Amino acid sequence: MSGVSTVIIETSTLFREGLAKLLQKTSFNIIATVSSAEELKSETYPEPEIVIVGTTNSDRSLESNLRILKARFPRVRCVVLSDQYTVEQVHLAFALSARGYLIKTISSSTLIKSLELVMLGESIIPSALLTRVVDEHDVGVEADEDDEDEVVEEVAPASRALSAREVQILQCLVRGQSNKMIARNLDIVEATVKAHIKAILRKIRVQNRVQAAIWAMKGLESIRQIPHTNGTLIEVGRARAAP
Template sequence: MNVLIVDDHALIREGIAMMVRSIRPEAGVWLANTASAGLEIARSQSIDYAFLDLQLPDASGFDALQSMKRRNEMMSVVVVSAQEDRPTVLRALEMGASAFVPKSANSDEIRTVVQNLFDGKVCLPDSVLAPDARASTGAARSLPNEAQWNLTERQKEVLALLVLGLSNKMIARRLDIVESTVKIHVSAILREMKVATRTQALLEVARRGVSLPTF
């Protein structure tokens, strides 16, 4: 496992690196303080997880996110930002981020995000989850994870890759199935989850704390 941390604040870089190493001592950890340095590492190394600051001195974090996902769709990108308003978080998710960590989070919260990431769970700030959560019924939110959605094992794999931000084409390639089959699975997943878009599906996965297959 290789983890890339891109942030221009040394305290943030080292703090996340320390948590990653404490949870997965065998992980290779790469540090960068600029978007260009991070992208160079992403090009030269096989990165599995990236923690990416949105406020970098040499480029927009959104541009860096887009470049990283274009380079490696399988890379799970966690956005780390002082901006945690709903539009910013949703934009990051729509561009392929699979989790979001506000810089206001304390060390225990960040550690939980790192652990959940490696366990196949999605973590998002309450500022994004709370509005939709109020619209959900208490009964639905109290259901155990396995009783929430009636998904096949293949659909769970498709959902896990969808949450990573992969396109239908890349999901098909990863699972060695045809793209038309992926489209059928995605439609069935969204219908079962009662959501209309991939981003809404990711939000629902995060809200319910569902564990998905890891790749």
């Protein structure tokens, strides 16, 4: 990946210049830095491959910026970079074809990796969303051991704590991913995915993966705001039908 034409939209001049300087030595070639998408209406600007849209949780211009970008550059990949997670804003961003929603407190290396994944056709959504869902439903999240090459063992029925890996997999189920795609995205074997899904179903007390995804989505709809967090970002592929 090289020479990716990139536009930065951000009202803060200082932040805009800093982000442009950060990306200067990467494969993302900055062709414009503007305060709003309105400034891109001029034919002076060529069509970018990716646009980073800076925003805040109270920013009312995000919708107009995304609509302008969608209308003028139908194929462009938009990534929202916000100072705080809000469910309404995340839903709005993806409804308007954004390919990623990131938080400004992530590290520079995570930002660059996330942008690279978006360019490879992936979508980036905040893991904090599902973490909050399981908290709202009184289901804990616990750290799990490295299970990349091993099938996880059965979890005692009394335990309802979702591991970090199970939260990732639940998020993939929401996106409609097959077991094979989940295994590929998380770099684990398919048998491990199946074992995790079985554990998830038992812990949240549903019968199948579709019900698990509905359970998660209902939880997302009930959340009003997710606090400022430095949580990791989960990379997930484009949605597809489950087997």
